[in-house]
Amino acid sequence: MKDLIENRRHITLFGKAKLAWLILKENGLLWCLAFGVYYINSSIAQKAFQFMDHLRRKTGIPGMNSLALNKAIWEAWDWSAGGEEWSPSEGWKSSVIKCVLEKEVPAATEVLEIGPGGGRWTVPLIARAAKYTGIDISASCVEVCRAKFAGEPKASFAVGSGIDLKGVPDDSIDALWSFDVFVHINQNEVEKYADEFKRVFKPGAVGILHHGSVGGAMGGWRSNITHDSMLKLLKDRGFEIVSSFKEWQDGSETHQAGLYQDVITVFKLPKA
């Protein structure tokens, strides 16, 4: 949509008139009226989005990504699909598990998940972990997960403040997993979380974060964080970046981390 709108500016007025006549001839007036409404609306929507983006960058307002709004949205969410509404296909999900989760999360260790939501990644994480902790800003997510994983003695869930890991002991975590969560958390709050990662990670522990890269410029209610600023804030705290990628290869298939230039970053706390 974005490219189409930008490209159409390159057509001359005469070219546009010729196209309009052809479209009218082939489709009739009623269809063309609806097309006109769509065309004008999409132009206005594009301008409105650019203005929102500009205002957000200039004034520092949180957009759709404040702590309070994240809590309110995800407490109101219908979790009956378990978060599978964000998996583009079964093949994609299996590939995330095989090529990212099982590759990076060491087996039989203490795993922390931030933002389990409806438990989409919690099943493979619990299967892999010796001990699993899920922390979510939304009380309803925690309720859903507690009910769903009631028979799992190694799993526990807690409501968090959205910026800290209170209740998680220092030096206790081997692996952190968070998918489709940091895409919605603004930089200020990510920085507070990153301080906490430093506190709770054991030396050598690994973090796998799925996050945005263009500061919200592609839509998708993404946070204001950019790829560079995420890598910098992790490095500033002494973490080593293992890899950071927008797509990966699984046999003949290429899979994307997300629809909005999302990235998966794997980082480590070096052993002393």
Ligand SMILES: C[S@@+](CC[C@H](N)C(=O)[O-])C[C@H]1O[C@@H](n2cnc3c(N)ncnc32)[C@H](O)[C@@H]1O
């Ligand atoms: C789009 S859902 C993704 C849920 C799950 N991770 C998945 O991939 O299916 C976003 C989740 O992040 C949680 N969340 C949002 N902001 C958070 C924050 N600051 N701290 C912890 N959880 C947060 C929401 O409550 C929700 O469960």
